[in-house]
């Protein structure tokens with residue numbers, strides 16, 4: 053439908069909606085953006101293609117940055133998460149390689165929580181503490197840019213017009229594809245699989261486990277404990293390496309469990325309680341177009357996953373908050389131009405640009421020279437080097 057027809061249709065249809073801000077995608081990025089706009093005095097809609105609660109393939113480790121971001125919007129949101137029972141508090145991370153193990157004990161608490169529960173927690177906070185209109189499920193089909201905003205057609209025949217669109221619709225972002233022509237770059241993308249198990253014999257306490265293997269560097273196999281004697285088990289590696297080395301992710305996942313004697317023993321009484329599902333992680337190791345006239349991308353849609361750890365929830369939430377700040381500036385100055393939106397790119401770069409570059413360099417170094425991992429393990433015997441590494445992580 054061309055723009056003129058769309059505008060006529062909008063004028064005539066009873067299903068038209070007009071919002072100052074439309075957030076597409078109600079994951080961590082989208083919900084955080086809605087939370088950060090709660091006092092902005094703007095009309096805001098949050099839509100998701102799925103009904104909540106919904107699952108999201110993930111490792112379920114909730115990074116500290118996620119909680120810090122919630123707290124910076126309003127301490128009450130972080131307090132609500134602190135009181136949220138389904139989460140598990142984890143205090144250490146064990147890195148296992150070549151039969152050796154190094155354990156880092158964290159000063160601050162970290163958490164795991166299934167994404168079904170965590171994302172539904174965020175979505176509920178939006179519903180109870182903001183005036184946001186929520187539409188879930190509602191599937192957008194076409195985004196059309198116009199001089200006065202962006203028009204969205206949905207599968208239900210609803211037409212929505214917005215002055216500002218936030219594309220927080222995840223790794224396969226339709227907003228990014230339609231408004232920036234984004235394509236997948238395997239050198240900056242991780243392929244991964246994950247399944248839930250119950251009754252996996254734990255190592256010590258509530259420890260996050262990362263298992264490296266020289267063959268699959270810089271990817272890793274993980275065991276992340278969850279509340280209720282469950283665990284999130286997964287494996288991921290760089291998509292370019294998966295293609296180049298013809299790695300079958302699902303077979304490799306089961307090979308870790310079945311062939312490593314330490315794991316085989318610990319999984320002997322375990323039960324797989326979900327399917328093994330795959331999903332991609334768009335890494336923040338390459339500059340992308342993340343804004344344009346009347347729109348911004350946040351979270352996985354903007355490719356912000358940490359190239360070393362694979363964590364993306366914290367950066368998604370931080371970008372959602374920064375996008376909200378930019379929205380407020382745009383409305384204050386009545387300016388939604390491409391140039392104005394660059395302030396968002398700059399604030400995101402200032403917040404995490406250096407970190408992403410350093411981590412990408414580390415990822416590349418370990419990928420090209422796996423023996424570095426031996427050196428790192430050797431270094432970890434020295435408490436000073438271990439402390440330095442702990443700080444860098």
Ligand SMILES: Cc1cc2nc3c(=O)[nH]c(=O)nc-3n(C[C@H](O)[C@H](O)[C@H](O)COP(=O)(O)OP(=O)(O)OC[C@H]3O[C@@H](n4cnc5c(N)ncnc54)[C@H](O)[C@@H]3O)c2cc1C
Pocket residue numbers: 076077078079080081082099100101102108109110111112113114115190191192220221222223224225226244245246286288331332333350351352353357362363364365366368
């Ligand atoms: C296997 C795996 C393990 C991971 N482990 C971790 C981890 O342990 N810790 C961590 O911090 N990060 C982890 N990540 C990364 C993390 O999952 C993402 O970075 C994070 O979910 C990004 O949040 P988001 O809000 O940008 O996107 P999402 O969480 O993907 O949310 C996007 C939302 O948009 C909706 N949507 C999708 N398409 C459309 C559409 N066309 N229109 C409207 N809505 C749409 C989806 O239903 C979803 O609700 C992992 C990722 C994978 C794949």
